[in-house]
Amino acid sequence: MSSLMRCRLCGEQLTYGYFSKTWNDPHYRTFHAEYAEWLGRWIRNFVIIGTIDATVLVIVLILIYKYWALDPAMQFTLGIAALLLYLVPVWVPLIQHLQRVAFFKKQWAEQHPFQKHP
Numbered sequence: 118m119s120s121l122m123r124c125r126l127c128g129e130q131l132t133y134g135y136f137s138k139t140w141n142d143p144h145y146r147t148f149h150a151e152y153a154e155w156l157g158r159w160i161r162n163f164v165i166i167g168t169i170d171a172t173v174l175v176i177v178l179i180l181i182y183k184y185w186a187l188d189p190a191m192q193f194t195l196g197i198a199a200l201l202l203y204l205v206p207v208w209v210p211l212i213q214h215l216q217r218v219a220f221f222k223k224q225w226a227e228q229h230p231f232q233k234h235p
């Protein structure tokens with residue numbers, strides 16, 4: 118796999134580009150400080166939400182399948198419903214993230230109209 122990563126905002130090549138370290142990347146810290154700061158907060162929130170969410174899902178599934186005396190069809194329906202509900206709190210920040218990246222990308226392009234990367 119290629120180690121060359123490009124900045125998702127301005128297209129510049131990065132030394133460290135992998136997602137988990139993006140907010141610590143010197144390029145983002147220097148040129149997109151606002152984004153780096155936002156991303157750091159976003160990842161922390163996402164981890165917290167994801168953890169709480171997964172815990173709640175596991176508890177609900179255990180309740181449905183072990184402790185609630187329900188027929189299998191009802192258990193299946195509730196299981197699917199729980200899974201869908203679980204996906205909502207994960208999807209919302211993911212969409213928010215995409216919107217944020219698009220926003221900062223647009224902002225960068227407006228502020229640097231003559232800076233084009235191949």
Ligand SMILES: [Zn+2]
Pocket residue numbers: 124125126127128129144145148149
């Ligand atoms: Zn950049």
